[in-house]
Amino acid sequence: MEEQDVGRVFAAAAPETVPVIGDLPGRARALGKRRRRQRAFMTGAGAGVTAVAVAGAVVALGGFGSGKPVSATDASPAGPPSSSWRVTTTPATPSTAPSTTPSTTHSMPKSSYSFLQSTDNPVADEAVLTAVKAALPSKDGASLRLNRASEDKNGYGAEFTMGSTVLGISAGSYNPNVHGTPSQCAADPSHCTKGTATLQERQVRWEYYYGDPSAPTLNIYDDQGGIGYLVTAYPGAQSAQPPGLAEMTGVGLNEQVAAAELAAWTTR
Amino acid sequence: MREAREREFDEFVLARQQRLLRTAYLLCGDWHLAEDLTQNALAKVYVGWNRIQHVEQIDAYVHRILFRTYIDTYRRRRKREILSAAVPDVAGTGIASDVRLTLMAALARVTPRYRAVLVLRYWEDRSVGETAEALGIAEGSVKSHTHRGLQQLRSVLGDQALDLIRS
Secondary structure, three states: OOHHHHHHHHHHHOOOOOOOOOOHHHHHHHHHHHHHHHHHHHHHOOOOEEEOOOOOOOOOOOOOOOOEEEEOOOOOOOOOOOOOOOOOOOOOOOOOOOOOOOOOOOOOOOOOOOEEEOOOOHHHHHHHHHHHHHHOOHHHOOOOOEEEOOOOOOEEEEEEEEOOEEEEEEEEEOOHHHHOOOOHHHHOHHHEEEEEEEEOOEEEEEEEEOOOOOOOEEEEEEOOOOEEEEEEEEOHHHOOOOOOHHHHHHHHOOHHHHHHHHHHHEOO | OHHHHHHHHHHHHHHHHHHHHHHHHHHHOOHHHHHHHHHHHHHHHHHOHHHHOOOOOHHHHHHHHHHHHHHHHHHHHOOOOOOOOOOOOOOOOOOOHHHHHHHHHHHHHOOHHHHHHHHHHHHOOOOHHHHHHHHOOOHHHHHHHHHHHHHHHHHHHHHHHHHHHHO
C-alpha cells in the first residue's frame, strides 16, 4: 500500500456527517468537575493511599494507566517456570472443586478493598517484576522491560516486552455483580477456553480468548475475593509464536505472581 | 470569573467538537465509543482549563489528550470490548456504504496503537516527530508502528478494495 493510499482510506472512511451530541461542553464540564473532586479527595486521603469505593464506577481490569518505564531492568533470562507452581487448570470444562490446594499462604487484601495503594511504587514494581520474571516462558525471557502503572488506583499492572510481544499482567478490583463477565468470551464463545483453578486459596474461573490471534488474553475471576486478573499478549502477530494457553495460564495462575500483585496493590 | 471561564470552555468545545468526534470515530470505529472518548478527553481538558487555555498550540495539545486518552482507555479496556466495524448510523455521502463498511472493518482490524499512529500520520497529517510527541513514544516506534499498521491494512484490504479507493 502506498502512503497516499492511506490518506485515501481515511478520507473515504471518515464520516462526512458527524452526529450532534447534546450539550457536550456541559457533559465534559460535569465529568471534569467530578474528577476534580475525586482528585482532591484522593490527595487529601493521605500519603500515597487512596480511598476508592470499589463498588463505584471502577474499571474492572487492565489498569495499566499510561505506563512508563521504570528501569531497563534486567535483561537476564527469566529462567524456567517454577516447578513449585501450585496451579491446577481444567480446560474447557468447569470443575466443581479445585484438584490441588496451594500450600503457600499470602496475606489477602481486606474484603472491601476500600484502601488501595498507589501503583506508582518502585518497590512494589520490583516485587512484581521478580515474580513475573520467574513465571515467564523461558523462551521469551531475554528482553524484559517493566512498565509500571501510573494512573489507575484500582488495580496494579505491569507490562513486559518480550521480543516483539508485550505481555501485560494486572490485578484489580472486580465485582461480579457490577461487571458480570466482561470478556470477549461472552461475545465469541467459539474462540474461548474456560476452566477453573485454585489461586491464592480461592477457586477462580479463567477464560482464555484466542479469537484475535494477535492478542490472546486470559481473564481470571476471583468472584469471592472480588479480584480480577488479566494477562494479555499484544501484539502477538509479529511474534514467531505468541504465548498460548499453557503459557498464559502458567503466568496468570502463578501463585507467586498473584501474591506479588496483590501485595503491591493492596495495603492495610 | 468562573462563569467566564466556563463560557470560554464551552465555546472552545463547540468550535472543535465536530473535528474531535470525527477523529475519535476513526480511532474507535463506533460513534458511541467516539462520544465517550471525546467526552473523557474534554473532561481532562476542563480539569486543566486554567492552564491549557494559555497553551500556545492548544488544538494540538487537545488532540494529544484525545489520543492519549484513547490509548489509555484501550489498554484499560481492551479485553472487554469488541471493536465495532459497523457503519456509522448517520447518513454518509459521497461514498458507497459498502466501501465505507469495508474500510471501517479494515481499520478495526488494525491494532489500536498502530491505528492511532496511522490516524495521526495520515488523517491529522502529523510528522513522525509530532506523532511521537503526541503519543509519548519514540520516533523509531512511530516508524515501526506505521510500517506494521500499513502491513495490517494492506493485508486486510487487499487489492480490490484499494482499487475502489483509488477510483
